[in-house]
Amino acid sequence: MKLTYSFWGGLGRLHFLVCILCLGHTLLYQQNIQAQDPITSPIIDSILTVDLKEVIVISSYKRSIEHSSQPKPLSTLDQYLESSKKVSMLKRGAYAWDPMLNDMTSERLSITIDGMRIFGACTDKMDPITSYVDVSNLSDVHVESGQQGAQHGNMIGGALDMRLEKSNFKPLGWTGAVETGYETNNIAQIMGGELNYSDRKFYMDTDIIYRKAENYTAGGGEEVAYSQYEKYNLSANAGYHISEDQKLQASFIFDEARDVGYPALPMDVSLARAFIGSLSWEQSDFIGGLTNWETKIYTNTVTHIMDDSQRPNVPIRMDMPGWSDTYGLYSQAKLSLDHHTFFGKIDGYYNRSLAEMTMYPNDPNQQEMFMLTWPDVRTLNAGIYLEDRITLREDVIKLSTRLAFQAFKIADEFGLNSLRIFYPDMEQRQTRALKSVSAHYHKRFKKWHINGGVAYGDRAPSVSEGFGFYLFNSFDNHDYIGHPELKNEKALETSIKITLPLKDVTVSMEGNHFHTWNYIIGEIHPELDVMTIGADGIKVYTNLEYANLYNLSLDMGCQITSGLDWSGLISYHRGTDHNGRNLPFISPFTYRSQLKYTKGGFSAALTLSGAMAQTNFSPDFGEDRTPAYTLLSLSLGKTFSIGGNNLHAKTGIENLFDTYYSTYSDWNNIPRMGRNFFMTLSYAIN
Amino acid sequence: MKTLKTLIILFALSMGATSCSDDTEGPMPVTENPLEAYHLTNSFEANGHMLELYSEKERLTTGYNELYVQIKDLSTGAYIPNASITWNPMMHMIGMSHSCPKSDITVTEKETVYKGYLVFQMASNADEYWELNLEYSFGGATYTTSKRIEVKAPTDGNKTVNVFTGTDDKRYVLAMLPFAPKVAINDFSAVLFEMESMMSFPVVEDYTITIDPRMPGMGNHSSPNNENLTYDPDSGSYSGKLSLTMTGYWKINLQLLNASEDVLKGEMVTEGNESSSLYFEIEF
Numbered sequence: 001m002k003l004t005y006s007f008w009g010g011l012g013r014l015h016f017l018v019c020i021l022c023l024g025h026t027l028l029y030q031q032n033i034q035a036q037d038p039i040t041s042p043i044i045d046s047i048l049t050v051d052l053k054e055v056i057v058i059s060s061y062k063r064s065i066e067h068s069s070q071p072k073p074l075s076t077l078d079q080y081l082e083s084s085k086k087v088s089m090l091k092r093g094a095y096a097w098d099p100m101l102n103d104m105t106s107e108r109l110s111i112t113i114d115g116m117r118i119f120g121a122c123t124d125k126m127d128p129i130t131s132y133v134d135v136s137n138l139s140d141v142h143v144e145s146g147q148q149g150a151q152h153g154n155m156i157g158g159a160l161d162m163r164l165e166k167s168n169f170k171p172l173g174w175t176g177a178v179e180t181g182y183e184t185n186n187i188a189q190i191m192g193g194e195l196n197y198s199d200r201k202f203y204m205d206t207d208i209i210y211r212k213a214e215n216y217t218a219g220g221g222e223e224v225a226y227s228q229y230e231k232y233n234l235s236a237n238a239g240y241h242i243s244e245d246q247k248l249q250a251s252f253i254f255d256e257a258r259d260v261g262y263p264a265l266p267m268d269v270s271l272a273r274a275f276i277g278s279l280s281w282e283q284s285d286f287i288g289g290l291t292n293w294e295t296k297i298y299t300n301t302v303t304h305i306m307d308d309s310q311r312p313n314v315p316i317r318m319d320m321p322g323w324s325d326t327y328g329l330y331s332q333a334k335l336s337l338d339h340h341t342f343f344g345k346i347d348g349y350y351n352r353s354l355a356e357m358t359m360y361p362n363d364p365n366q367q368e369m370f371m372l373t374w375p376d377v378r379t380l381n382a383g384i385y386l387e388d389r390i391t392l393r394e395d396v397i398k399l400s401t402r403l404a405f406q407a408f409k410i411a412d413e414f415g416l417n418s419l420r421i422f423y424p425d426m427e428q429r430q431t432r433a434l435k436s437v438s439a440h441y442h443k444r445f446k447k448w449h450i451n452g453g454v455a456y457g458d459r460a461p462s463v464s465e466g467f468g469f470y471l472f473n474s475f476d477n478h479d480y481i482g483h484p485e486l487k488n489e490k491a492l493e494t495s496i497k498i499t500l501p502l503k504d505v506t507v508s509m510e511g512n513h514f515h516t517w518n519y520i521i522g523e524i525h526p527e528l529d530v531m532t533i534g535a536d537g538i539k540v541y542t543n544l545e546y547a548n549l550y551n552l553s554l555d556m557g558c559q560i561t562s563g564l565d566w567s568g569l570i571s572y573h574r575g576t577d578h579n580g581r582n583l584p585f586i587s588p589f590t591y592r593s594q595l596k597y598t599k600g601g602f603s604a605a606l607t608l609s610g611a612m613a614q615t616n617f618s619p620d621f622g623e624d625r626t627p628a629y630t631l632l633s634l635s636l637g638k639t640f641s642i643g644g645n646n647l648h649a650k651t652g653i654e655n656l657f658d659t660y661y662s663t664y665s666d667w668n669n670i671p672r673m674g675r676n677f678f679m680t681l682s683y684a685i686n
Numbered sequence: 687m688k689t690l691k692t693l694i695i696l697f698a699l700s701m702g703a704t705s706c707s708d709d710t711e712g713p714m715p716v717t718e719n720p721l722e723a724y725h726l727t728n729s730f731e732a733n734g735h736m737l738e739l740y741s742e743k744e745r746l747t748t749g750y751n752e753l754y755v756q757i758k759d760l761s762t763g764a765y766i767p768n769a770s771i772t773w774n775p776m777m778h779m780i781g782m783s784h785s786c787p788k789s790d791i792t793v794t795e796k797e798t799v800y801k802g803y804l805v806f807q808m809a810s811n812a813d814e815y816w817e818l819n820l821e822y823s824f825g826g827a828t829y830t831t832s833k834r835i836e837v838k839a840p841t842d843g844n845k846t847v848n849v850f851t852g853t854d855d856k857r858y859v860l861a862m863l864p865f866a867p868k869v870a871i872n873d874f875s876a877v878l879f880e881m882e883s884m885m886s887f888p889v890v891e892d893y894t895i896t897i898d899p900r901m902p903g904m905g906n907h908s909s910p911n912n913e914n915l916t917y918d919p920d921s922g923s924y925s926g927k928l929s930l931t932m933t934g935y936w937k938i939n940l941q942l943l944n945a946s947e948d949v950l951k952g953e954m955v956t957e958g959n960e961s962s963s964l965y966f967e968i969e970f
Binding site: 315316357359361362363366367368369370371372414417418420421422424469470527528529530531532533534 | 868869870871901903904905907908909910911929930931932933934935969970
């Protein structure tokens with residue numbers, strides 16, 4: 001069953017060419033051409049439902065070959081997310097990009113793994129949750145804009161739910177796959193494998209993936225120092241049918257990254273590790289008329305060790321470890337009555353976030369300097385979510401609400417006293433009530449589809465915003481202090497989407513607007529003195545009176561001939577505060593145009609993407625004008641059948657013209673990767 | 687089973703509660719040394735009595751020393767209550783002698799325990815030594831005794847006492863009250879004396895001591911919400927608030943202002959001036 005491809009290990013560009021030749025050779029002898037899944041990524045399923053949801057497909061549903069329908073299989077999850085229409089990625093290096101939805105990052109989003117809440121352990125957001133899973137674990141990522149994602153938690157910007165891949169009692173018997181990939185730019189090696197057993201009574205899926213990359217090279221040939229990384233991820237899922245309509249499922253993920261460089265930051269990560277586990281009970285029929293009952297308990301623990309031991313010149317040596325442990329549960333069920341489909345969920349989680357900083361004085365006779373940057377903050381959140389989906393002949397209405405209670409407690413006396421330096425009257429505990437209400441409407445009007453929605457939601461401050469203690473932000477070069485008395489951030493959100501599906505052409509326009517009161521952002525506090533050597537000042541998290549965010553996109557798809565498709569996407573974003581001041585990390589005008597050809601087992605894609613100059617930048621946050629850029633990428637794929645098993649090969653070139661560029665979401669204007677050849681091989685055994 | 691478990695827990699808890707109250711409310715035997723928890727720094731045997739000096743610290747050091755005194759009758763072994771004690775420390779230098787700032791000695795709540803403080807400006811060395819003269823009276827009789835005492839510089843070498851001449855040409859002694867520093871807003875106190883003569887060190891009242899804590903090892907990082915030290919007539923000391931944002935070495939830069947807010951000593955910390963000539967040091 002096991003097969004390993006070791007011939008990619010440690011090879012350079014020359015070897016890459018050899019591989020191309022090998023592939024060509026195999027091509028000549030290829031006879032059985034397998035049909036390939038026509039799934040394109042990302043897809044939108046808004047035609048049929050009220051949800052403006054984007055589903056980023058990661059593995060093919062057919063499962064015989066993982067990721068084969070992707071333009072770049074085995075790319076990092078970050079690259080999958082970036083290729084989507086709604087998610088953009090904030091980058092501090094080559095690893096652990098921070099997802100943004102509607103120009104909002106993790107504190108304004110709910111990011112979950114199979115509905116499980118999990119929180120990064122890094123005070124500097126170097127470990128978004130997406131960095132603790134890998135494409136080998138996932139079947140897809142559901143992206144829900146704004147309060148449409150309220151099922152997962154209280155937030156403003158939306159929800160990303162990463163769904164784990166499961167055999168799910170399909171009678172497939174033993175299946176397995178091995179995969180390998182190589183990228184020339186940063187000598188990235190990827191090796192993965194999976195072994196699954198599934199029948200109607202029981203299934204067990206296991207997979208492993210390993211990635212190692214050296215420094216990457218920006219367009220023009222400049223090496224970006226400290227951009228290396230190494231990680232591996234193991235996961236296992238199992239399910240057992242207790243009876244016909246009752247199943248017990250368990251999942252476990254272990255993820256560990258070591259020696260991860262963050263070229264845009266003054267520190268790197270020597271270890272980022274997560275254990276993520278869950279146990280769930282599913283039952284198709286529940287008491288009364290309730291159906292689809294699912295109850296899950298879960299726990300996860302994250303350890304993140306930030307240090308600067310690899311940096312030759314630092315003003316002072318420091319270690320900044322952080323820990324985040326979460327325990328949670330949820331229980332949900334459906335009820336169908338005539339035109340109504342009700343969905344209800346109760347959920348809760350308890351999180352402990354602790355981070356510390358130890359600085360080693362240059363004078364060895366002096367004591368170490370120690371502080372708690374996250375003062376052991378305990379968060380307890382309990383909520384209830386209710387939804388009613390009303391299906392009429394030509395319309396669908398979805399009404400939903402979420403009510404939650406969130407309590408914070410500073411468990412560490414040292415940490416509490418530290419924060420009381422700034423807030424002498426601060427309480428050790430606080431509780432907040434969080435609310436969300438939304439109404440969405442989908443109307444079919446002749447050929448037109450119109451989706452509209454109005455929603456209101458709020459969120460509590462994040463641990464850093466509420467309780468952070470001298471968190472250095474290297475972008476605006478300020479130390480940040482949390483503010484325990486921040487008010488909840490509240491947003492009124494309106495969204496509209498108009499879709500016109502014609503015979504071979506589909507055009508859709510989408511726009512949303514967030515009017516956010518008490519928008520939380522760091523503001524300069526001139527009286528406070530910096531902690532970090534070389535910092536320009538101190539910012540304290542503050543509620544702005546309000547801020548406005550607009551997102552507009554135009555999405556087009558066109559079938560030119562059978563097998564040849566074109567898709568295009570243009571988007572525009574704007575974010576300002578109550579004084580008309582630009583908010584940070586707001587995308588300029590961006591565009592993407594893709595030609596895709598699929599025939600039999602062969603696929604090819606040519607992608608043009610780029611952005612106009614970012615002129616609405618936020619100088620207060622350290623941003624400057626980011627110039628325009630255009631990139632061209634090409635990929636080719638082919639599926640072969642070898643003795644009844646499938647071999648899928650894919651190769652491509654990204655940033656064909658080796659353009660030097662950085663985008664609005666690159667921390668400290670760090671340049672992105674230059675020309676990169678990639679090659680992946682997947683071999684599936686049935 | 688569950689009930690049994692609850693009962694056991696309740697029983698254990700009540701035991702805990704009872705034993706706690708034993709500790710606090712139980713009568714203390716007379717012969718027990720009430721200062722057992724402190725360090726015996728010096729003892730003076732004279733006149734059939736043993737005078738004992740206790741401190742929270744292991745030994746006498748330069749700066750502020752809070753001291754507890756008790757008199758034991760060697761014939762009975764009992765501690766003598768409600769005596770009156772005065773003290774006079776003398777530094778015998780090569781060419782001169784001087785005393786140091788000191789408080790009165792008063793009886794504490796425990797009537798056999800007496801309390802006061804001494805502020806040593808300098809440490810003893812091979813040629814120069816401190817001598818402590820004690821005079822005590824009870825039961826209508828007055829006794830005296832004296833003995834050399836050793837005063838050491840603090841082991842961490844941190845500065846907790848300043849002896850200086852102000853711009854008003856007066857000599858002052860300023861000492862920090864010891865405390866256990868925490869990453870927090872700490873209560874922070876100091877005592878200020880004028881050196882009127884070699885023997886006379888009256889407390890200076892109603893001045894202000896400004897504080898500016900800094901971490902020279904962290905680019906001279908400072909902390910917010912400090913409160914300057916002002917005179918508290920009840921304690922006879924100056925008190926304020928000191929914020930320490932992290933552990934490590936802190937230099938507390940000071941300025942001494944008189945009642946009309948003239949700077950008598952010390953400089954502001956600015957971009958160009960890293961520290962004041964008047965300072966205390968803390969490391970934790």
